[in-house]
Amino acid sequence: MSQRIALVTGGSRGLGKNAVLKLAAAGVDIIFTYRSQQDAARDVVAEIEKTGAKAVALQLNVSEIASFTEFAQQVKVQLKQEWGRDSVDCLVNNAGIGLYAPFAETSEAMFDELMNIHFKGPFFLTQQLLPLIADGGRILNVSTGLARFALPGYAAYASMKGAMEVLTRYQAKELGARGISVNSIAPGAIETDFGGGHLRDNEELNRYVASQTALGRTGLPDDIGEAIVALLSDNLHWMTAQRIEVSGGMFL
Numbered sequence: 001m002s003q004r005i006a007l008v009t010g011g012s013r014g015l016g017k018n019a020v021l022k023l024a025a026a027g028v029d030i031i032f033t034y035r036s037q038q039d040a041a042r043d044v045v046a047e048i049e050k051t052g053a054k055a056v057a058l059q060l061n062v063s064e065i066a067s068f069t070e071f072a073q074q075v076k077v078q079l080k081q082e083w084g085r086d087s088v089d090c091l092v093n094n095a096g097i098g099l100y101a102p103f104a105e106t107s108e109a110m111f112d113e114l115m116n117i118h119f120k121g122p123f124f125l126t127q128q129l130l131p132l133i134a135d136g137g138r139i140l141n142v143s144t145g146l147a148r149f150a151l152p153g154y155a156a157y158a159s160m161k162g163a164m165e166v167l168t169r170y171q172a173k174e175l176g177a178r179g180i181s182v183n184s185i186a187p188g189a190i191e192t193d194f195g196g197g198h199l200r201d202n203e204e205l206n207r208y209v210a211s212q213t214a215l216g217r218t219g220l221p222d223d224i225g226e227a228i229v230a231l232l233s234d235n236l237h238w239m240t241a242q243r244i245e246v247s248g249g250m251f252l
């Protein structure tokens with residue numbers, strides 16, 4: 001079997017970083033993207049290489065749809081140069097931001113930013129990358145627990161993720177003919193830089209979330225990185241069009 005390669009957006013920090021390190025440790029080579037933090041991306045490449053896996057970091061802003069043709073070209077060149085291949089096996093649409101805004105106070109600019117990053121971007125990026133995803137490959141879209149339960153302040157953000165969950169089923173239906181399975185992972189609240197790191201840094205919020213979680217604590221990046229490795233493993237090749245919540249049982 002040929003070396004597996006995963007392309008992960010937003011691999012420079014947080015859940016994406018954790019996932020690429022865990023995938024690499026499981027023997028998967030990595031292409032990942034960063035938006036602005038080139039130094040952080042360089043450090044992640046070095047950490048991945050320590051596991052013996054290959055890694056390439058590329059700059060990408062997922063809200064700049066006009067840049068996707070050029071980005072796909074860069075992926076193609078890297079695949080040829082580093083692996084002598086013309087496709088990746090897995091695509092993980094992970095890059096994103098947290099933007100807190102109550103429904104009544106959400107501006108059009110906030111809505112558009114969230115839509116571009118969390119829905120329109122992954123929609124057209126995946127479309128652009130289709131020729132570079134191997135037949136029999138995998139797509140994993142990162143959603144959120146907030147698409148199932150409602151917490152004030154996340155109307156626009158969670159709506160975009162909800163749209164991604166619907167898109168996941170359509171992609172699964174339409175790409176099934178190529179043997180590509182498409183699923184979404186919905187993390188609960190996880191301690192990262194997300195949303196200004198408020199879950200990690202605000203003790204009161206952290207305690208509240210833990211009290212509402214069946215397994216009794218907030219989520220950590222490892223919880224999601226490990227789940228992403230498991231969901232992309234060969235053992236789950238027959239699973240498609242599913243939303244898998246990985247939240248420790250938040251707001252049951």
Ligand SMILES: NC(=O)c1ccc[n+]([C@@H]2O[C@H](COP(=O)([O-])OP(=O)(O)OC[C@H]3O[C@@H](n4cnc5c(N)ncnc54)[C@H](OP(=O)(O)O)[C@@H]3O)[C@@H](O)[C@H]2O)c1
Binds near residue numbers: 040062144
């Ligand atoms: N943390 C949570 O509680 C939680 C829960 C459920 C779902 N999620 C979802 O999980 C995903 C990752 O979140 P995280 O917690 O890991 O966040 P994070 O720690 O803030 O990391 C965000 C990552 O996305 C990249 N990024 C941000 N905006 C981007 C853009 N416009 N274009 C391209 N890349 C961009 C960042 O790149 P730079 O480093 O270069 O800025 C970074 O690599 C997001 O889709 C988020 O919605 C998070």
